[in-house]
Amino acid sequence: MSLPAIIECLIFAADTAVSLDRLSEMLPEFDRDDIRTALSGLVGSHEARDGGFQLVEVAGGWQFRTRPDFQQYVVRHVKTKASRFSQSSLETLAIVAYRQPLTRAEVEHLRGVDCGGVLKSLLEKRLIRILGKKDIPGRPLIYGTTKEFLEVFGLKDLKSLPTLKEIQALDDVPQYERQEELPLGQGEGTAEEDTPSLFE
Amino acid sequence: MSLPAIIECLIFAADTAVSLDRLSEMLPEFDRDDIRTALSGLVGSHEARDGGFQLVEVAGGWQFRTRPDFQQYVVRHVKTKASRFSQSSLETLAIVAYRQPLTRAEVEHLRGVDCGGVLKSLLEKRLIRILGKKDIPGRPLIYGTTKEFLEVFGLKDLKSLPTLKEIQALDDVPQYERQEELPLGQGEGTAEEDTPSLFE
């Protein structure tokens, strides 16, 4: 029995992603480096197979998963989980993921809206978790993301989150177009004429 | 996407063995004979791979299974497998955590069921411990949580345990919700005159 086959078997039998640590723990008779090498060999050979599923690195471990482009076939008999995430869930998740650990007040400051309901539903979905309490007056709860978050979104680890875009990319309209119209000085004056009437 | 890969994907994602009938039903765009051929090709190629799992024909269809001779490795999962809490353990643990120190009778009073078994298993898992005996007739044992309990939940101390109120606060609306008429109250009348015209 070859080491790659043993590892393949272990990962296949597991119900969640299997980390290198766990593999070495389960295979004390093998060298950790050998396990690591065998792993990347396995990933490569499954990729080369070009079959219906592949070995992917996710949530700090390895797992066999179907290839996304086969979705149309799988859904013919596997019930898919409900809908995609709402914009507010995704925004909140992103904030928690990039800024963790952080408090509800910090999330709300960034989003400008109450986030209690969203946080609670993310807690219930086990996508975020309570990490403890912050050492500031009032000792508010602090939140972070979970392993399930990485699993659901197919992320290797938190470092593989998409890099935050720089702001200049806000829109692709060439600079000159807006420049002429809206220098603040003049714009201000004109606008003044009709805006205040709204609040008198 | 090749037919064998599609079939492989379907069998992999299914929760039971998949029969040829079921496959042709799910893949009406393919010929039944082609599906049959692809299937035996798949079985052969997985056998040739000589990996940790194979495609086997079991009662009622095809299924991916770990190879029987690897069983000694598969069972190693058990040792390191994370065990999930049952609802009753979780409830009992919660009661002990939030109401400690308390007696078994007090736990049972709250849960309305016998808790001897659950308490014993929590003791074995070293999540709770016996703090002593209560100075009342019968001198019942009193329970509290352990250091391991704090470790499992990643808590610094018992004070970091989130309270019920804090979880319920997630449903609360923020305070400023009340300032209903902030800028618009006065504007209402005048605004009527020019705003609607904007949309004609």
Next chain:
Amino acid sequence: MNSGVQASLRNGREETQTLLDGLHDGYSVHLDAFDGPMDLLLHLIRKNELDICNIPIAVITRQYLDYIKLMKNLNLEVAGDFLVMAATLLQIKSRMLLPLDEPEEGEEEEADPRAELIRRLMEYQQYKEAGLLIGARALLGREVFVRTCAEPFLTAARNEEGPLEVSLFELVDAFRVLLDRIPAEHFHDVAAAETFSIADCINEVLSLLQERDSVQFDDLVRDDFTRERVIVTFLALLELCRLKLIRIFQNSHEGSIWFVPAVIQDIEDPPLP
């Protein structure tokens, strides 16, 4: 065209147009789509193709307030968060109308009243886009699937030694569910509790077992039960057991407790009329 439209055209460009666009899309849907004031502001900035770093505050404020007004006119509930932002915008606007003071010591950087808002908007924009990117990934259980067929050998072996997997939230939530199930007042109004005899309860359990093959203990003890009723149910179950009418099962240590009718169990092959 009336004066209102002209006024706004004169001042800028096509804000009216953009507002109209929003309306023609079917406004209620469109308005609901704004995920808070920051989202609305970003939308306005994009629609007007403005430079986020140099927001013309008057234009944005007016359009923002128009939207809020529109929501009100459409009888949509305007969340407090939107009003807070309106106040912020108005405050910034009024501060920008004031002649620029001599830069005060210690806060030269903040001379622009818009600075804080712009910073927040820029940051929000980042997370919003990151959220969209994350949401566009192939999701487990939707686009990507794992093997759902559990390894038979592993499911059988439940392990007591391994690491524990449970979250703090689940712990608190378990406590909440428990307390919700038995409200405090029920401890005190035993006298007022309905008179429900053990016999009644036995009949109820038996009729339940005619409908289904098995009943879970938790199903029998309903949320609204008084403590007395729970005890009566329990005694009824004990009695049923003694009479060998039901059998009790527990699949796993600490698992749910199940009741099955003793008769069906004996016949082996369940399908009874």
